[in-house]
Amino acid sequence: MDENSALCCCEYYDNNYERNHILACCCNCEDLDEAFESLITRHAVSQRNKQGLIMTLQDRLRVPWKGGAKQIAFDAILPVFILPVMLLIASISLWWTIFSFTTVVFFLILISNFLIKTIPYTKFFFMWTLTSLIILYIIFEFIVIPFLEILLWENIALSVLIFGFIMCIYVMKKRTNKLPRLGDCDAESGYVGKVCCKWTNCSLCLVRVPDKDHHCVWYDCCVGKHNQCVFILSLFFAIGALVYSSNLTLTSVCHPFNLYKSILLPDDCSEVYKLFELSFSFVSAIYSIIIALLLLILFGQQLLLVSLGLTLKEWARLPLRTRLCFGLTAHRPNSKGFFKNWKAVICWNKLLLKSNVLEVDSM
Numbered sequence: 384m385d386e387n388s389a390l391c392c393c394e395y396y397d398n399n400y401e402r403n404h405i406l407a408c409c410c411n412c413e414d415l416d417e418a419f420e421s422l423i424t425r426h427a428v429s430q431r432n433k434q435g436l437i438m439t440l441q442d443r444l445r446v447p448w449k450g451g452a453k454q455i456a457f458d459a460i461l462p463v464f465i466l467p468v469m470l471l472i473a474s475i476s477l478w479w480t481i482f483s484f485t486t487v488v489f490f491l492i493l494i495s496n497f498l499i500k501t502i503p504y505t506k507f508f509f510m511w512t513l514t515s516l517i518i519l520y521i522i523f524e525f526i527v528i529p530f531l532e533i534l535l536w537e538n539i540a541l542s543v544l545i546f547g548f549i550m551c552i553y554v555m556k557k558r559t560n561k562l563p564r565l566g567d568c569d570a571e572s573g574y575v576g577k578v579c580c581k582w583t584n585c586s587l588c589l590v591r592v593p594d595k596d597h598h599c600v601w602y603d604c605c606v607g608k609h610n611q612c613v614f615i616l617s618l619f620f621a622i623g624a625l626v627y628s629s630n631l632t633l634t635s636v637c638h639p640f641n642l643y644k645s646i647l648l649p650d651d652c653s654e655v656y657k658l659f660e661l662s663f664s665f666v667s668a669i670y671s672i673i674i675a676l677l678l679l680i681l682f683g684q685q686l687l688l689v690s691l692g693l694t695l696k697e698w699a700r701l702p703l704r705t706r707l708c709f710g711l712t713a714h715r716p717n718s719k720g721f722f723k724n725w726k727a728v729i730c731w732n733k734l735l736l737k738s739n740v741l742e743v744d745s746m
Contacts, residue, residue: 456506458498458502458505458506458507459505459506459507459510460510461494461507461510462507462510462511462513462514462515463510463514465487465490466511466514466515466518467518469483469484469486469487470483470518470522470663470666470667470670471663473666473669473670474656474659474662474663474665474666475656475662476656477656480666480669483666484669484670484673494507495508499600503586503587504587505600506603508600508601508603509600509601509602509603511601512601512602515670515674516545516548516549518667519625519628519667519670519671520545522663522664522667523541523628523631523632523667524538526660526663526664527631527632527635527636527664530635530636530660532631532634532635533631533635537631540627541624541627541628541631544620544623544624544627545620545624547616547617547620548617548620548621548624551613551614551616551617551620552602552604552617554610554613555602555604555606555610555613555614555617556602556603556604558609558610558613559588559590559592559604559605559609559610560590562588562590562591562592562593562609563582563590563591564589564590564591565584565586565589565590565591581593581594581717583595583607585598585605587605588604588605590605592605592607592609593607593608593609593731594607594608594694594717595607595694595696596608596611596688596694596695596696597694597695597696599614602614602617608727608728608731609731611685611689611728611731612728612729612731614685615682615685615686615689618678618681618682618685619682621674621675621678622675622678622679622682625671625672625674625675625678626671626672626675628668628671629668629669629671629672629675630647630648630649632664632665632667632668632671633649633652633665633668634647634648634649635664636652636655636661636664636665636668637649637650637651637652637655637665638650638651638652652665684698687709687710688710689724689725689728690721690724690725691709691710691711691713691715691718691724692715692717692718692719692724693710693713693715693717693718698710701713
């Protein structure tokens with residue numbers, strides 16, 4: 384075969400820049416052979432073999448395409464299959480709902496440990512967030528709204544909350560992309576203009592982050608002083624959208640009652656599993672509530688950390704006794720007081736812009 388000829392729809396160039404075929408995906412894999420040998424001889428599979436298997440699988444998992452087979456990141460497409468299957472199984476009955484959600488929790492814990500070790504640059508968690516958002520919105524718009532229980536202004540209000548959440552993620556990523564790349568000499572000092580901050584390297588985002596709080600795998604973005612206020616705002620929008628949509632869904636599929644004038648809350652949901660549309664909407668609402676509770680904990684933690692002038696890593700290093708006291712007894716050398724801590728987070732980009740303008744004027 385002529386190596387210079389055009390690729391057919393099932394051919395591609397692999398990690399070794401060699402011409403390969405997608406039908407050869409199960410052949411010529413030394414890491415797979417070594418892994419099987421380790422299992423047969425009752426030895427643990429080495430971390431190198433695991434990483435080699437994942438890299439080979441990522442390289443060979445492709446679909447036929449004109450001009451050469453296109454690569455598919457298997458870890459990124461997993462949520463697209465797992466989430467719908469989870470919701471479908473959970474809609475069978477109450478016990479299947481409990482089983483499905485419990486299984487997914489253990490699955491996320493296991494796959495998190497595995498992917499973080501083998502594929503540190505994985506998009507699995509971000510795709511889980513994106514897939515959850517799309518699936519829940521589709522269920523609400525195409526299954527819940529046809530019940531004719533949702534008012535137009537309620538649908539608009541929910542759409543505004545979702546749009547606010549999406550815009551926050553966009554702004555977070557945009558601000559992170561503007562940060563100095565690793566190796567840039569401009570970020571070697573602790574100052575940007577007149578703004579003092581501590582820079583931390585992020586090997587995942589490949590940028591230097593000012594006063595880094597943590598790397599959020601669910602947003603696939605670093606959270607630092609440059610975008611922490613937007614991150615907190617995104618949690619607010621997400622919690623609002625999840626709680627509001629779940630309440631609208633539950634009051635549509637369950638028997639509601641009036642709490643105060645026009646405020647409705649679900650009362651009796653014992654009959655939701657009798658019809659697929661009702662049960663599918665019900666489990667999506669339960670899924671929304673579970674996520675909202677987790678985000679509410681993170682939201683409260685972020686409010687506390689900013690108020691104390693601590694980062695998430697600094698909080699994790701505190702003794703348990705200090706954390707039980709909400710960090711009030713901790714040594715906080717970077718804290719400037721409640722109001723100045725919040726001002727530094729909310730107005731960081733304004734202070735940065737102002738300091739850069741002052742530097743330009745002084746030249």
